[in-house]
Amino acid sequence: MEFLENPTRVLFFTGKGGVGKTSVACSAAVKLADAGKRVLLVSTDPASNLDEVLGVRLGNAPTAVPGVPNLKAMNIDPEASAKAYREGMVAPYRGVLPDAAVASMEEQFSGSCTLEIAAFDEFARLLGGTGTTAEFDHVLFDTAPTGHTLRLLSLPSAWDGFLSANTTGTSCLGPLAGLQAQQKLYTDTVKALGDARTTTLVLVARPEASALGEAERTGGELAALGVGNQHLVVNGVFRATDRDDPVARTMARRADQALALVPAGLARLPRTVIPLAPNGLVGIEAIRAMGSAARTGTAAGTGDAPPELPPLAELIDELAGPRHGVILTMGKGGVGKTTVAAAVAVALADRGFKVHLSTTDPAAHVAATLNGDVPNLTVARIDPKAETETYSAEVLATAGKDLDAKGREMLEEDLRSPCTEEIAVFRAFAAAVAKGEGGFVVLDTAPTGHTVLLLDSALAYHREVTRQASGMPEAVEHLLPRLRDPDFTRVVIVTLPEATPVHEAARLQEDLKRAGIVPFAWVVNQSLAPLAVTDPVLASRRGYEARFLREVADELATRVAVVPWQIEPPIGPEQLRELTALASSTTGASGSTR
Amino acid sequence: MATLQVFDKPMCCSTGICGPQVDPVLPKFASDLAWLKDQGVAVERYNLAQQPQAFVAHADVTDAIRENHEHALPLVRVDGQIVCKGVYPAREMLAAWCGVSKPLAASGACCGPAGCC
Numbered sequence: 001m002e003f004l005e006n007p008t009r010v011l012f013f014t015g016k017g018g019v020g021k022t023s024v025a026c027s028a029a030v031k032l033a034d035a036g037k038r039v040l041l042v043s044t045d046p047a048s049n050l051d052e053v054l055g056v057r058l059g060n061a062p063t064a065v066p067g068v069p070n071l072k073a074m075n076i077d078p079e080a081s082a083k084a085y086r087e088g089m090v091a092p093y094r095g096v097l098p099d100a101a102v103a104s105m106e107e108q109f110s111g112s113c114t115l116e117i118a119a120f121d122e123f124a125r126l127l128g129g130t131g132t133t134a135e136f137d138h139v140l141f142d143t144a145p146t147g148h149t150l151r152l153l154s155l156p157s158a159w160d161g162f163l164s165a166n167t168t169g170t171s172c173l174g175p176l177a178g179l180q181a182q183q184k185l186y187t188d189t190v191k192a193l194g195d196a197r198t199t200t201l202v203l204v205a206r207p208e209a210s211a212l213g214e215a216e217r218t219g220g221e222l223a224a225l226g227v228g229n230q231h232l233v234v235n236g237v238f239r240a241t242d243r244d245d246p247v248a249r250t251m252a253r254r255a256d257q258a259l260a261l262v263p264a265g266l267a268r269l270p271r272t273v274i275p276l277a278p279n280g281l282v283g284i285e286a287i288r289a290m291g292s293a294a295r296t297g298t299a300a301g302t303g304d305a306p307p308e309l310p311p312l313a314e315l316i317d318e319l320a321g322p323r324h325g326v327i328l329t330m331g332k333g334g335v336g337k338t339t340v341a342a343a344v345a346v347a348l349a350d351r352g353f354k355v356h357l358s359t360t361d362p363a364a365h366v367a368a369t370l371n372g373d374v375p376n377l378t379v380a381r382i383d384p385k386a387e388t389e390t391y392s393a394e395v396l397a398t399a400g401k402d403l404d405a406k407g408r409e410m411l412e413e414d415l416r417s418p419c420t421e422e423i424a425v426f427r428a429f430a431a432a433v434a435k436g437e438g439g440f441v442v443l444d445t446a447p448t449g450h451t452v453l454l455l456d457s458a459l460a461y462h463r464e465v466t467r468q469a470s471g472m473p474e475a476v477e478h479l480l481p482r483l484r485d486p487d488f489t490r491v492v493i494v495t496l497p498e499a500t501p502v503h504e505a506a507r508l509q510e511d512l513k514r515a516g517i518v519p520f521a522w523v524v525n526q527s528l529a530p531l532a533v534t535d536p537v538l539a540s541r542r543g544y545e546a547r548f549l550r551e552v553a554d555e556l557a558t559r560v561a562v563v564p565w566q567i568e569p570p571i572g573p574e575q576l577r578e579l580t581a582l583a584s585s586t587t588g589a590s591g592s593t594r
Numbered sequence: 595m596a597t598l599q600v601f602d603k604p605m606c607c608s609t610g611i612c613g614p615q616v617d618p619v620l621p622k623f624a625s626d627l628a629w630l631k632d633q634g635v636a637v638e639r640y641n642l643a644q645q646p647q648a649f650v651a652h653a654d655v656t657d658a659i660r661e662n663h664e665h666a667l668p669l670v671r672v673d674g675q676i677v678c679k680g681v682y683p684a685r686e687m688l689a690a691w692c693g694v695s696k697p698l699a700a701s702g703a704c705c706g707p708a709g710c711c
Contacts, residue, residue: 403622407621
């Protein structure tokens with residue numbers, strides 16, 4: 001890992017979900033600690049699995065990691081921070097103001113905005129380099145998937161700019177108002193991020209065109225925000241040792257092709273290449289050994305035969321049953337939600353249903369995956385920028401239409417607040433769900449953390465709606481009842497047959513159940529289980545999958561389907577149709593329903 | 595010149611743009627207050643969610659909330675006297691309470707204190 005030769009004090013690890021950010025960040029942290037540095041590793045992912053990888057229970061404060069003397073780790077827990085923030089604001093007024101007033105104050109601090117602000121506030125304090133982090137030589141941030149990171153890192157400038165540009169003094173800061181005093185901290189945060197002597201941004205990608213493309217976009221956007229000191233890590237590069245294994249040959253060729261076509265913006269960055277590990281990277285020993293050649297090609301685990309599970313085709317009949325409704329694909333980033341959503345949408349459209357395929361993921365490219373026309377199928381994307389513009393225009397045309405120049409100026413300023421995007425996207429999501437009344441809507445949602453926030457806002461808004469009940473868009477009013485109706489909304493959780501994605505998906509399922517939503521099925525994507533592989537690394541990985549397939553089928557899912565690892569990336573209607581075809585071209589993919 | 599204080603319900607922001615639906619009364623009232631300020635009135639605005647200390651500091655405001663809960667809000671005081679509870683008053687009312695001469699831009703027809711367009 002070349003970025004560890006002259007490491008800066010602060011290191012950020014970011015990239016598309018599922019590329020191994022946490023493994024790479026943990027590995028770097030352990031290496032620095034082993035070299036005698038005092039290291040703090042922080043996860044800012046609302047769905048962090050740092051606990052599992054390090055094998056220690058983490059909280060909101062630095063915790064020593066057993067087996068690595070100089071390493072401490074922590075999770076920024078947005079829920080806990082938000083609760084502490086809320087309590088700090090409300091507590092002094094308990095018993096002073098009437099209970100009802102205190103309750104409505106609390107309500108005001110329950111939105112997703114507060115959650116994000118609280119997480120950011122804590123992040124800024126850690127980055128500030130005083131207090132908690134003063135005793136450490138290095139602070140490493142394992143961040144949430146791209147969209148969230150971009151938001152987290154752009155917030156300092158967005159809010160800093162918003163606070164300084166605010167001229168009327170009445171601007172919409174919402175729950176942020178209590179943080180106004182911290183403006184200096186935000187300014188310092190922006191400064192620290194832009195200083196190459198202080199901060200390194202490590203972009204993690206798999207050797208795949210889509211992941212590299214996204215890493216390039218992220219790198220570009222962060223460079224524009226002033227984070228210029230960047231490094232590329234290509235993780236999980238597979239080299240075939242068994243030339244007779246067709247899957248191994250194809251996989252190696254794909255990695256070579258992707259590496260040969262690294263986008264220009266990334267090609268100029270210093271680069272580290274890490275080989276594909278034969279097993280999952282969980283536990284300190286596996287983390288320490290990450291990337292070392294000695295570990296490749298063990299045959300451990302090959303004796304463990306994976307269970308035979310039904311293919312995706314068998315889910316389609318059940319999904320088609322009600323003849324309309326919403327199908328939501330959810331899960332960690334990078335697990336193939338977009339692919340599964342597109343395959344399901346094409347299969348339903350082929351059966352003659354009107355299908356609308358849409359995404360709330362800022363980084364996803366549904367249209368690119370579909371890449372062709374399918375009768376009965378329409379495709380759209382909930383674009384935060386466009387939605388914000390539409391919403392702002394609508395507000396100005398309605399609530400703003402009778403205002404004088406000054407009033408209009410104030411309204412426009414408030415509409416530039418960071419909260420506006422949140423509301424605009426939320427309304428667009430509600431509108432997309434509403435379309436499920438007239439046909440099928442397949443929604444490919446943003447990665448876990450963001451989705452949970454979205455549902456949280458659904459709950460918060462639902463309470464708000466029942467309180468106000470005036471002039472509410474019909475789609476917003478009915479959103480939560482619609483999401484909770486199992487005959488209307490069917491949630492399909494997509495995962496990979498590995499520890500982290502499965503356990504994260506399990507947590508997502510719990511969150512959904514708390515919100516009154518019971519997932520309909522699980523899809524395990526990119527599985528080697530249905531394939532005959534002989535290459536030792538792949539055979540080892542196939543054996544490693546077995547226990548996770550069993551865990552999903554036996555303990556977590558009510559319905560399950562497996563999608564085999566694809567020789568070619570499934571792009572275009574024909575390739576997508578193959579994912580849901582009963583006579584699959586892959587061996588062993590057919591199975592019986594449970 | 596008069597001092598006008600507004601005590602709002604707990605809100606995300608004074609123009610209400612953070613709610614699921616913008617209530618047009620809110621941006622209108624915000625613009626009325628801006629106009630009033632331009633006429634030389636000292637305007638203070640407090641939001642229960644963000645500046646609860648202001649609600650506690652004035653016994654008459656605290657009492658009003660105790661009696662009528664949130665129905666007392668928004669509450670408007672002029673020079674220490676409560677003049678209005680539970681509604682957002684029109685620009686004309688605000689002008690009258692604060693002793694400001696008749697407003698030029700009460701509706702969207704005009705551009706503001708500088709005169710009509």
